[in-house]
Amino acid sequence: MSIASRFLPPPKADGTVCFTLDGEPVMARDGDTLAVAILAHTGAATRTTASGSPRAPYCMMGVCFECLVEVDGRPNVQACLIPVREGMAVRRQDGLRGLRHDG
Amino acid sequence: MRREAEITVIGGGVVGLATAFGLLRAGRRVRVLDGADSDLRASQGNFGLVWLQGKGAGFAPYAQLSRDAVALWPDFAAEVQEASGIDLALDQSGGYEFFTEADEFSAFKADLEAQEATLGNRFSHEVIPGDDLRRSFPEIGPGVVGATFCPLDGHVNPLRLLRGLRVAVTALGGEIVQGAKVEKVTPVASGFEMALENGSRLDAPRVVLCAGLGAAPLAAQLGFATRVRAQRGELLITEKLETRLPFLSSTIRQVDEGGLQIGGTKAEVGPDDRETREMMAGLAQHAVTVLPALADVRVLRAWGALRVMSPDGYPVYTRSAAHPAAAMVTCHSGVTLAAFHGTKLADWLEDTAAAPDLEAFDEHRFALSASA
Numbered sequence: 001m002s003i004a005s006r007f008l009p010p011p012k013a014d015g016t017v018c019f020t021l022d023g024e025p026v027m028a029r030d031g032d033t034l035a036v037a038i039l040a041h042t043g044a045a046t047r048t049t050a051s052g053s054p055r056a057p058y059c060m061m062g063v064c065f066e067c068l069v070e071v072d073g074r075p076n077v078q079a080c081l082i083p084v085r086e087g088m089a090v091r092r093q094d095g096l097r098g099l100r101h102d103g
Numbered sequence: 104m105r106r107e108a109e110i111t112v113i114g115g116g117v118v119g120l121a122t123a124f125g126l127l128r129a130g131r132r133v134r135v136l137d138g139a140d141s142d143l144r145a146s147q148g149n150f151g152l153v154w155l156q157g158k159g160a161g162f163a164p165y166a167q168l169s170r171d172a173v174a175l176w177p178d179f180a181a182e183v184q185e186a187s188g189i190d191l192a193l194d195q196s197g198g199y200e201f202f203t204e205a206d207e208f209s210a211f212k213a214d215l216e217a218q219e220a221t222l223g224n225r226f227s228h229e230v231i232p233g234d235d236l237r238r239s240f241p242e243i244g245p246g247v248v249g250a251t252f253c254p255l256d257g258h259v260n261p262l263r264l265l266r267g268l269r270v271a272v273t274a275l276g277g278e279i280v281q282g283a284k285v286e287k288v289t290p291v292a293s294g295f296e297m298a299l300e301n302g303s304r305l306d307a308p309r310v311v312l313c314a315g316l317g318a319a320p321l322a323a324q325l326g327f328a329t330r331v332r333a334q335r336g337e338l339l340i341t342e343k344l345e346t347r348l349p350f351l352s353s354t355i356r357q358v359d360e361g362g363l364q365i366g367g368t369k370a371e372v373g374p375d376d377r378e379t380r381e382m383m384a385g386l387a388q389h390a391v392t393v394l395p396a397l398a399d400v401r402v403l404r405a406w407g408a409l410r411v412m413s414p415d416g417y418p419v420y421t422r423s424a425a426h427p428a429a430a431m432v433t434c435h436s437g438v439t440l441a442a443f444h445g446t447k448l449a450d451w452l453e454d455t456a457a458a459p460d461l462e463a464f465d466e467h468r469f470a471l472s473a474s475a
């Protein structure tokens with residue numbers, strides 16, 4: 001099965017956007033991936049595995065699943081596969097998602 | 104130097120390894136020759152069910168065999184775990200079949216009644232209308248017309264089963280040779296001479312052919328009539344969930360690590376293990392009909408894998424009429440039957456007084472039907 005490229009277009013030179021990480025405002029370059037914006041802001045862990053061990057974005061290309069965060073209430077989003085957007089509400093993800101998430 | 108193996112098992116999938124495990128338990132020196140990673144390997148793509156519901160509804164010996172295997176599983180899993188240090192995650196807490204079509208539901212009810220007539224008090228099942236089902240499990244969708252339940256059904260982690268068997272066979276003193284594709288077997292006075300694809304030659308006093316879909320050329324050389332065919336099954340794997348599903352079914356199962364396996368299509372497409380969008384969509388649709396809350400759960404992986412099917416779909420345990428030191432073992436449901444292959448089959452291969460009666464699974468049934 002052929003897979004379309006997952007790489008996103010390069011960021012725009014000057015624009016900035018603002019999103020929140022666990023409620024805290026964060027500035028980022030317009031067009032960066034969410035994973036890049038998170039790493040630029042903090043190298044600290046942004047999720048924990050089922051056993052509770054900490055993880056942060058790693059492969060930056062959709063393979064390792066270490067960059068999972070909750071975006072606007074949606075769990076298990078791979079932060080390296082989406083561009084950061086103005087007003088995005090991002091939460092660190094603790095452990096595994098449940099079957100029904102809070103919208 | 105290593106003592107020469109008394110028995111050579113050709114094929115290192117679940118069937119070959121479980122057979123080798125049983126022979127090692129019985130005190131034999133065993134060598135397993137296994138092919139290449141690029142081979143079609145059902146043991147690496149299966150669903151992991153240890154399943155009884157519906158098995159052998161139309162063929163009593165198969166119902167009995169499956170029932171025996173299910174009963175042997177707890178001890179077998181414990182033995183493999185002890186020898187390998189690998190937890191197989193066996194769970195035999197009962198399983199459901201969910202139905203979305205009324206006529207399929209009633210046809211399956213009839214199958215289970217036939218199975219119960221065969222197995223008597225060794226089998227029990229419940230037939231649960233949709234609304235009763237939803238009283239117990241409110242999360243089940245309105246499109247489910249009913250379910251059947253069998254308290255004897257269960258599952259294992261299939262990859263850990265394969266790995267556990269590999270480690271256990273080695274721990275019991277067996278030798279597993281990888282990249283050892285047997286190209287030609289020649290019967291000789293002392294047993295068999297084998298030519299491997301990599302150019303080496305080996306002698307074997309006795310062989311058991313367990314090569315899955317790779318069996319055909321060797322079966323012909325050993326004088327067997329059995330020719331297996333491929334049947335494709337496709338399945339989906341979702342992201343891991345914290346929530347534990349309250350049930351196990353033959354189409355939706357949650358493994359011990361949290362991910363869901365959704366599956367089990369059937370397609371007669373020859374040796375083609377590609378997955379198709381149509382089948383994948385059908386599986387996802389079924390899962391969401393059964394459990395609407397799955398609608399926003401992401402699928403991470405999908406694959407097709409090929410089942411190993413005998414002409415009538417039932418297992419084959421047979422000795423070569425022309426070369427009695429050669430036996431052939433092949434089956435669908437090699438996970439369910441692993442507990443039988445890893446224990447009592449050794450008595451049959453060794454022809455001891457405790458040998459189970461496997462006459463119904465001899466391959467002369469194909470020879471007869473072909474000439475009839």
Ligand SMILES: Cc1cc2nc3c(=O)[nH]c(=O)nc-3n(C[C@H](O)[C@H](O)[C@H](O)COP(=O)(O)OP(=O)(O)OC[C@H]3O[C@@H](n4cnc5c(N)ncnc54)[C@H](O)[C@@H]3O)c2cc1C
Pocket residue numbers: 113114115116117118119136137138139140142143144145146147148149150151152153154283284285286313314315316317318321335336337338367407408409410411433434435436437438439440
């Ligand atoms: C999608 C799917 C779902 C399934 N679900 C279930 C389930 O839920 N429960 C269940 O009980 N069963 C299930 N099965 C069936 C089960 O997986 C098979 O019955 C079982 O894996 C067959 O094992 P095997 O060892 O015969 O074959 P394989 O796994 O194919 O192993 C054969 C081995 O022989 C080797 N080989 C081939 N040719 C040669 C040669 N010439 N020389 C040396 N080695 C050779 C190959 O390399 C391979 O390792 C499922 C199968 C599929 C495809």
Ligand code: FES
Pocket residue numbers: 035056057058059060061062063064065066067068078079080081
């Ligand atoms: S960083 Fe590896 S998947 Fe996102």
